[in-house]
Structures are given as structure tokens and as C-alpha cells.
Amino acid sequence: MRIVAVVVTYNPDVALLAEVLQSVGPQVQGIVVVDNGSGNANEIRGIVRATAAHVIANKHNFGIAAAQNQGLAFARAEGYSHILLLDQDTTSAPGVVGDLSRNLQALEIEHGAVAAIGPAYYELNSKRQTRAYRAKGLRISRVSLRGRSQPMESDFIIASGSLISLAIMEIVGGFKEELFIDLVDVEWCFRARAAGYRCFLSPTAAVDHRLGSGTVGIGSRRIAVHVPIRNYYWIRNALWLARQPCTAPAWKLYFISRSLAFLATYTTVADKPALRLQLMCRGIWDSFSGNLGCFKRGRA
Incomplete structure (x- = not known):
């Protein structure tokens, strides 16, 4: 498994971005930062150079879906097998990528192809851990991951921290750029599910994430x-x-x-x-x- 982290930025806190890159760098085989026309693009380039990452610098904000698709194209061109999507404020605990990759391989043996696996992220503003979401009939169940050790199926997982194989991306397709931002990851997961591929959360993979300000x-x-x-x-x-x-x-x-x-x-x-x-x-x-x-x- 050869993994590239795809980090999308737009006017990031550069100190926090440095933490993000430093936390994931030892866990992946490459990093590409796709910047969507940030006002502090020069500072971003300096941080990227210090971490030996690749940068794709857009002159304008094309939206998160387009930026993720640019990262996907980079991964294809460079011969990576998987992408790890990250927001500019998502820091990864040591070993989280190894946890995701091992669980993804085990799930593929058990279920066949899997759409994606993501971590049980901790949301710093609300101070809450993510939950699994499952629709049945007209009801949606919210399932806590607390105390669990095995991956749990969820109708969708957020993009940041998710590990996806390029083979699945070829089948399901890329991210819908017309949505620009918000629910891009949900739409992709629903589309993958409709094609017969399921998403999972790993309760033992820890990342910190921020939703909103x-x-x-x-x-x-x-x-x-x-x-x-x-x-x-x-x-x-x-x-x-x-x-x-x-x-x-x-x-x-x-x-x-x-x-x-x-x-x-x-x-x-x-x-x-x-x-x-x-x-x-x-x-x-x-x-x-x-x-x-x-x-x-x-x-x-």
C-alpha cells in the first residue's frame, strides 16, 4: 500500500498546518498540499518545502472537491495506490495511518472492496467524538464508538482522515465539484454505497479535527x-x-x-x-x- 496524504488549504493557520504535515509525514509515502488561492500562499510554500511535500498552487479558490480531485490526479500520476484526505486543521496521532490501512485490508478480505475507512475523530470545538450513522427505513441511528475496538459501518464518513484506494475512486468516480464545499464527502459516500461499496470508521484511529470557528x-x-x-x-x-x-x-x-x-x-x-x-x-x-x-x- 503506497499512500499519499492530500491536504487542502485555504488561508490556513500556518503554525497549525505545520503540525498537520509533521504529524502525518512519517506515516505516509508522500504529501501533496493543494492550496486554493490562499492570501498567505508564500508562507504555505515555505512550510511545504520544510516538510518535503509537493504543492499545487491554485490562483483562485476552486472549492474543496476540485482540490481533492487535483490531489487524486497527482496520486494517479505518481503511482500511489491510496489517498489519505486531510483538512488543513486535522492532526493525526502516531500510528493512525497504519491503523486505517490494516483495518482496510482486513475489511477488504471480509467484505470485498470497501469504499473508505476513516478515523474516530475528536471534534475540538464541541469536544465530542464522531459517531457512526446508519439509515434504516425512515430513521437514522447514531452509534457511539466509545469502548469499541473493531471498525463500524457508517453511511458516510467525513473526508478528513479518510483512506481511499484509487481503484475504488476509478469505479465510484471523483468528488462532485459543483457542490464546491459542504456535503461533498457525504455525496461521495452515498454514491459509493449505491454502487455497492460501504464506508467504515475505525474506533482505534485517533485524529483531532475542528468543525467551524x-x-x-x-x-x-x-x-x-x-x-x-x-x-x-x-x-x-x-x-x-x-x-x-x-x-x-x-x-x-x-x-x-x-x-x-x-x-x-x-x-x-x-x-x-x-x-x-x-x-x-x-x-x-x-x-x-x-x-x-x-x-x-x-x-x-
């Missing part, structure tokens, strides 16, 4: 808060995904209900509520109008 409390729950434009992308893509044949009925209901919850929540407890409402309404319109891709002001 912070959290706000809603009763006993805490939800991630992103910059307002991310509300646009999430609602637009969620309502688009709810209409796709690869999406299970329970997830269709989830995306619709969650979009309504977004409208109620982010216009009452988050900053810039008027702007968020405007962007979410625009996201609804663009989803049903088929206006995907990068957000463009004034587009009808």
Missing part, C-alpha cells in the same frame, strides 16, 4: 458555527442531495428537516442573522434552480 449552545446541545457563506452552501447542497436517487429516504427527510432547523437556529443564535437568512434563502433558490458551483452574487 466555534460553537453555540441550543439547550443541552452545541452546534458548530461557520462563516455565513457556509450556511448558503450547506442548505443548497443538502436540498440538492435530498433529491438524488443515491440518497436513502431517511437521509432525504434528514436534509429537509435539518435545513429548516438551520433557518431557525442560525438566524437567532449566531452572528449576522440577517445576512445568514439572506444567504440561506438564496441557497434554497439556487438548489431548486440548479445553480451549483461557486457562489456568485447577483446570479439569478
Whole structure:
């Protein structure tokens, strides 16, 4: 197994990015950083040179899906067998890639080809560990990974930290660039599942990850808060995904209900509520109008 880490950056905290690269470097056979037109691109290049990684420097932000596909093309051209996707703020504990690769090989022996395997990441803002998600009928079960030692199937896994073989990518296809950001990984996992390939989480693989820039409390729950434009992308893509044949009925209901919850929540407890409402309404319109891709002001 020859693995290249594909790290997508956009205006990253360069000190944290250095930690990300240093933590994964000894565990993989190569690193490629795909930068989406960051304002601190020169600093990024300096960090990349110090870690002997390769850099693909985009002049503009083409979105995370396009950047991941660029990393995938690099992996093919350089003869790698697997890609490890990483966000700019995901640090890997020692041995996590070995854990993922061993479990992936064992799962392939047991189940045949597997779509992807990801770690049981710890979300630093909400201070919660990820869970496995499984749809059955019109219900979605959330299964804790605490105390477990064997990989668990999940309808989707987040991209950051996921290990995927290039052979599976050839069958399922790359990431859908029209979504730009938000739910890109979910759409790919649903598409893989529809093709007969399952995703798994390894409870014994540990990474730290950050969702959003912070959290706000809603009763006993805490939800991630992103910059307002991310509300646009999430609602637009969620309502688009709810209409796709690869999406299970329970997830269709989830995306619709969650979009309504977004409208109620982010216009009452988050900053810039008027702007968020405007962007979410625009996201609804663009989803049903088929206006995907990068957000463009004034587009009808």
C-alpha cells in the first residue's frame, strides 16, 4: 500500500498546518498540499518545502472537491495506490495511518472492496467524538464508538482522515465539484454505497479535527458555527442531495428537516442573522434552480 496524504488549504493557520504535515509525514509515502488561492500562499510554500511535500498552487479558490480531485490526479500520476484526505486543521496521532490501512485490508478480505475507512475523530470545538450513522427505513441511528475496538459501518464518513484506494475512486468516480464545499464527502459516500461499496470508521484511529470557528449552545446541545457563506452552501447542497436517487429516504427527510432547523437556529443564535437568512434563502433558490458551483452574487 503506497499512500499519499492530500491536504487542502485555504488561508490556513500556518503554525497549525505545520503540525498537520509533521504529524502525518512519517506515516505516509508522500504529501501533496493543494492550496486554493490562499492570501498567505508564500508562507504555505515555505512550510511545504520544510516538510518535503509537493504543492499545487491554485490562483483562485476552486472549492474543496476540485482540490481533492487535483490531489487524486497527482496520486494517479505518481503511482500511489491510496489517498489519505486531510483538512488543513486535522492532526493525526502516531500510528493512525497504519491503523486505517490494516483495518482496510482486513475489511477488504471480509467484505470485498470497501469504499473508505476513516478515523474516530475528536471534534475540538464541541469536544465530542464522531459517531457512526446508519439509515434504516425512515430513521437514522447514531452509534457511539466509545469502548469499541473493531471498525463500524457508517453511511458516510467525513473526508478528513479518510483512506481511499484509487481503484475504488476509478469505479465510484471523483468528488462532485459543483457542490464546491459542504456535503461533498457525504455525496461521495452515498454514491459509493449505491454502487455497492460501504464506508467504515475505525474506533482505534485517533485524529483531532475542528468543525467551524466555534460553537453555540441550543439547550443541552452545541452546534458548530461557520462563516455565513457556509450556511448558503450547506442548505443548497443538502436540498440538492435530498433529491438524488443515491440518497436513502431517511437521509432525504434528514436534509429537509435539518435545513429548516438551520433557518431557525442560525438566524437567532449566531452572528449576522440577517445576512445568514439572506444567504440561506438564496441557497434554497439556487438548489431548486440548479445553480451549483461557486457562489456568485447577483446570479439569478
